[in-house]
Amino acid sequence: MDPRENPFAPGAGSQPPELAGREKVIEDVSIALHRIRNGMSAKSVLMVGLRGVGKTVLLNRLKNDAEAEGLICTQFESPENRSLPGMIAPSLRAALLKLDRVAGVSHSVGKAAKALGSFISAAKIKYDDMEFGFDLGKEEGVADTGDLDYDLSELLQAVGIAAREKKTAVILFIDELQYVHKDQLAAFISALHACSQKQLPVALVGAGLPQLVGNVGKAKSYAERLFNFPVIGALDDIASTEALQRPVNSNNVVFSDEAVREILNQTKGYPYFLQEWGSHSWAIANNSPITKNDALLATQLAITQLDSGFFRVRFDRCTPMEKNYMRAMAEIGTVAPRSGDIASAMKKEVNQVAPLRQSLIVKGMIYSPAHGDTAFTVPLFDEFMKRTMAL
Numbered sequence: 607m608d609p610r611e612n613p614f615a616p617g618a619g620s621q622p623p624e625l626a627g628r629e630k631v632i633e634d635v636s637i638a639l640h641r642i643r644n645g646m647s648a649k650s651v652l653m654v655g656l657r658g659v660g661k662t663v664l665l666n667r668l669k670n671d672a673e674a675e676g677l678i679c680t681q682f683e684s685p686e687n688r689s690l691p692g693m694i695a696p697s698l699r700a701a702l703l704k705l706d707r708v709a710g711v712s713h714s715v716g717k718a719a720k721a722l723g724s725f726i727s728a729a730k731i732k733y734d735d736m737e738f739g740f741d742l743g744k745e746e747g748v749a750d751t752g753d754l755d756y757d758l759s760e761l762l763q764a765v766g767i768a769a770r771e772k773k774t775a776v777i778l779f780i781d782e783l784q785y786v787h788k789d790q791l792a793a794f795i796s797a798l799h800a801c802s803q804k805q806l807p808v809a810l811v812g813a814g815l816p817q818l819v820g821n822v823g824k825a826k827s828y829a830e831r832l833f834n835f836p837v838i839g840a841l842d843d844i845a846s847t848e849a850l851q852r853p854v855n856s857n858n859v860v861f862s863d864e865a866v867r868e869i870l871n872q873t874k875g876y877p878y879f880l881q882e883w884g885s886h887s888w889a890i891a892n893n894s895p896i897t898k899n900d901a902l903l904a905t906q907l908a909i910t911q912l913d914s915g916f917f918r919v920r921f922d923r924c925t926p927m928e929k930n931y932m933r934a935m936a937e938i939g940t941v942a943p944r945s946g947d948i949a950s951a952m953k954k955e956v957n958q959v960a961p962l963r964q965s966l967i968v969k970g971m972i973y974s975p976a977h978g979d980t981a982f983t984v985p986l987f988d989e990f991m992k993r994t995m996a997l
Contacts (some may be wrong), residue, residue, distance in 0.1 A: 607891055613853035614885035621663055622881055623853035628664055631836050635668050635811060638834070639677060642809045643775040648833075650798060650810040652783065655838035657984045658878035658916075661813040662781055664838060667812055669779045678704045678769060679781040686969075690790040691754065692735035694778070695726050698765060701776050705768055708809030714768040716826050717748075721764040724750035725757050740814060754790065759797040766806025775807030784814040784821060792825035799832055813838075815983050817973040840985070841874035849880050854888065854896070861887070864898035872905050876985045878916075884910045917990040923969060929995060931962045934970065934990035935980060942979040 613623045613686060641648035656663050669679050680697040684690070699722060706715045719803070724744045744750065749760040769776045786794070794810075801808040810833075812818075813965040822829040841849060850861050850869060862867070865887065873879035886904035887896050921929065934951035935943055945963065949956045963980060966972045975981050982988060 607857075607859065607888055607893065609860040609889060611857055612639045612885055612888045613857065614881045614888060616878065616881035616885050618971055620881075621666065621806040622660070622849065622877065623856075624849050625660075625663065625667060626848040626852070627659070627841040628667075628838075631664065631838070632668065633672065634834070634836070636671060636675075639675070639775065639777060639811075642777075642807050643675075643677060645770070645805045645807065647802075647805070648809075649834045650802075651812070651836065652810070652818060652822065652833045653813040653836050653838050654816050655813075656876075656982075657920075658806045658876045659838045659840065659985075661838050663877070665779055665781055665811065665813050667856040670779075672811075676774055678708075678774055678776045679779060680704075680782065681775070681781075683781040684747060684783055684785050687731040688785075689735050689931050690728040690786050690794060691725070691733050691758070694758075694794075695722065695729070695736065697778065697916055698722055698761070698776075701765065702768070705772055705774070705776070708772040708774060712768075712772075714764070718761075718768040721748045721761050722745055724748055725761045728752040728757055729754070755796050756866040758793050759800045762797040762801050762808050763804065763806060766801045766804070766808040769807045775809065778808075778810050778812075780810065780812045782814060783812045784818045788821065788825050791821060795822065795826040795829055795832065799826075799828070803830065813970065815970050816975065817967060817970075820974075840879070841877060842875065844872060846870050846873070846875045846880060849877065850884050853884070854894075859888075859891075859894040859896065861901075862897050865901040868898050868901040868905070872901075872908075874985060879908070879912075879985070881914065886911075889997075912986075913990060913993065916986065917987060917994075919992065920971060920984060920987075921990070924966070924971065928962055928966055928971070930967075931959060931966065932982070932987070933991050933995045933997060935972070935982070936988035937997055939988075942975050942981040943982055945978050948980060 615622050630744040635651050638648040653661050669681055673679050679703050680701045682693050682697050703721050706712055749757040751757055753923045765776050798810055819835055847866055869883045873883055883904050886907045887900050890903045934948050937951055938947050946956055949959045970983055972980050973983055
């Protein structure tokens with residue numbers, strides 16, 4: 607079929623043609639942000655899930671919806687080896703510029719901008735990645751102590767006062783939050799807590815790998831009362847079928863029931879994989895309906911492409927010993943093998959391989975769904991390990 611008309615979008619954060627199965631999360635976040643804007647009690651949101659479940663796509667959709675409602679939104683991704691102050695400062699400047707354009711009194715916006723200037727000046731002493739090419743002035747005695755807990759709280763409150771004055775809210779959309787250092791995450795949570803206590807319209811909608819829940823809990827014991835943690839997982843069969851059928855239906859094409867079953871069996875309902883299989887199936891098929899044979903050929907192409915790209919780029923970040931650890935995980939054949947079983951498969955003691963486990967958690971390759979259990983953050987990665995490495 608015509609490749610120009612291929613409706614599927616397999617890419618990092620690419621908006622799929624059909625955002626199936628996420629209606630409840632979208633509505634829950636919309637309600638929370640509406641309440642926060644109007645000075646009512648609501649929790650910020652931290653979405654957690656494995657790679658390939660569509661967290662980034664969902665974050666983009668939520669930001670677009672919030673902006674359509676007139677909220678002031680800023681968005682960034684938290685990579686490894688970057689400080690939170692270095693990332694949040696330019697984002698807050700962008701938010702304040704947007705606030706300044708909103709009709710109405712702007713006295714508090716100017717004060718918030720100066721508070722940001724004070725924060726940047728003080729933070730530059732501690733964080734090497736604080737690069738800022740604008741002189742915002744300073745608000746003496748506000749966010750200028752050099753203590754991140756205190757200064758970030760003062761800064762977000764100043765931003766919140768400005769947003770309340772403009773009858774809107776400032777929402778921070780942050781991806782890959784699991785990489786934020788514990789002390790900086792604790793300061794951020796404290797700042798959000800202070801805004802919540804004063805019912806200031808500042809909120810966080812974030813996303814990260816499953817270990818984010820534990821990271822937040824370790825950073826601040828009260829975090830579970832400050833955030834909702836919707837789990838973004840694989841789609842059920844109904845939503846998976848919709849994600850395949852609805853995009854092609856608009857082109858008067860359908861998947862046969864057998865083709866759908868084959869694709870769901872291979873992808874396990876993970877949205878990114880559904881896009882890959884759907885795209886390859888469209889490319890292979892000559893006409894409608896897309897058949898099981900088309901889907902079988904798509905499986906071969908999709909696996910080859912995933913092995914050389916999606917899986918490979920993550921595999922190549924790891925040391926030889928870390929790869930050995932993951933290969934042992936894959937061999938055990940359970941969803942979340944015990945640490946002791948992995949060590950036994952490597953013919954080592956648990957304490958000998960513990961540093962490998964920790965380094966893989968830090969890199970975002972694995973996580974611990976329960977004490978002593980270990981699982982991949984990338985769906986189907988165990989099968990890739992078996993294809994790629996001999997035990």
